[in-house]
Amino acid sequence: MKAPRWLAGVAVLGLVLAACGTQEASPGDDDGNGDGSSRDLRIVVVTHGQASDPFWSVVANGVNQARDDLGIEVEYNAPETFDMPAMAQLIDTAVASEPDGLVVSIPDADALGASIQAAIDAGIPVVSINSGSDVYRDLGILTHVGQTEFEAGVGAGQRMAEAGVTNTICVNQEVGNVALDLRCEGFAEGLGGVPSEVVAVDLADPAGAQAGIEAALSADDSIDGLLTLGPTGADPALAALEASGRAGDVQIATFDLSENVLNALDAGEMLFAIDQQQYLQGYLGVLIVTQFAQYGLLPGGGNPILTGPGFVTPENAAQVIELSAEGIR
Amino acid sequence: MASAEARPVDERVRRVGLTRTLLNRPELGAVTGAILVWVLFAILAGDRGFLSLNGTATYLEVAAQVGLVGSAVALLMIAGEFDLSVGSMIGAASMVMAIGIAELGWPVYVAVAAAFGFALVVGFINGYIVVKTRLPSFIVTLGMLFILRGVTIGITRALTGRTQVPGVHAATEGDPIAAIFTAQLGPFDVVILWWLVIAAVATFVLMRTTFGNWIFGAGGSAIAARNVGVPVARVKIVLFMATAASAALLAVIQVLTFGSGDVLRGEGKEFEAIITAVIGGTLLTGGYGSAIGAVFGALTLGMTRQGLFFAGISSDWYQAFLGLLLLIAVIVNSWVRNRATRGG
16 A cells, blocks of 8 residues: 555655756846956835736836846745735735845735734835825835826826817716825825816726716807726727717826827827736835845835836827837836 | 344445545645645745745735635535525625715724625525525626625715715724724734634634534535435535625725725635535535635635745736636646545
């Protein structure tokens, strides 16, 4: 009756080999590209980016570029789904592995606060990226790299006002998301005196969203400016303009990029899109925490470091489409 | 009367060697597997924190969270039924907790009672439908998985206008009931203790009580069991209520520990719970399995999840490893069982 154990042994040996193979395949070696100027640093990045979200692949590409440029060891980790307990556990594990620096996103400060606190208490430098601009100071995080929503909205409003609009709507596709409310508020501020009405639609229901936007447009003929807060609002808005025959009369702009948005920009159907340039969030997050771990250097005195708003317009849309295919925008 | 020695020994009371006794235990594969996975990561990542106290605490916490539910799910599977709704149950119960405490201002004990009460009702409904309609529990609880998730998202958005409810910490700070679910001993969370206690209770029930025999009977052959007087329907309904309650316990612990609830909590946990039970030697067809096995199944899962991190392998690969582990475990377990349970 030795055979079963023997088989179990072989089976798990297979696992060992699989694990070793994966480890070799996974990059993160500083022997290959270390130029001798960096000592052996190991940075861990933990985000809430779901595997299916192309936005976060761009962040991960920025992280990997920073790893290669700096010649250090960087590990990028995220739960497969939006799962705060799992993310907190990943941070706990990162802390236990005693890295030289930690980069995190903070979509839920309540759920992640204790784990991040533990990292700081353990003396690990922590930088937050993407989400968390409102809480990073209270948690004792060095700095935040991202886009502040209100200021980005102000930028959108100013550009829209320059285009000469007189009456606008701000289409909110996810009511309850505080970040989106801030974008609309900033937009109204940036417009100066131009009126701006918020129209609420549901991102999970594109047909309903389109109907809602059409209704808002037909209710007020004087509307000549429209801001959407993401591709899930922009696509139905473009369709609504087309359907109601107002395309060309109404200036339309959006937050964040998608293939559809880029094509509309390239065709001159949109005024601009606001890009938070998340590639930089990954790149700068790693760069900043590395510089701090190595030399104690910190830019900005702890003020947030803004990666956006970057503006994509019909003039530079073609270049962005190219970079988007490479996973950089 | 002929002397006992002269009679051929009844196979039920024949002497059995130690090796065979061990091989006959459903959890053998899981225990061996857990040890091997530990050794594997100790070699790969021993110098990177896997063996440290903090490292141990993190994989035990992951194991405890899935093991809590896994132990209850193992009992249900031994009784021949599935519960795919536990993942959604975690989300629903965590919203009952979070909305109750943060939005409606309930005291902690009321919110905890409400979460468990809600879970027991849903568990009862699951069990009642399965028993009355004789439909496969896979389908019934698959329906419940979607119903619960949808209702959770719908009600939460309608009540609060958002999908994530924060602010539980502020209301529960210093609450003695909350401490039962969130206490810490050094780096170790109390959830680990809950896990071990629940696994011990499940094992005791299974191995030492009449109810435990009924569980095996209901899963082995429900008709035969009913004919010898086992209340199969009652056993199954109670077990459905137990799996729902275990999900609620995890939800209570998560909400009080992490201070918030969101509508996606627990997504995919139904499969992880089944995986821990199956790695632990429980048969999908029922009638065979162990709660101790599920403990080692959960431990294996926890060590794999966090061990990959310590070994410097991206978490992108975790699900592939989990699937591989599951396949290996099932193949080894069934091979061992076929060899060991053969007569002679």
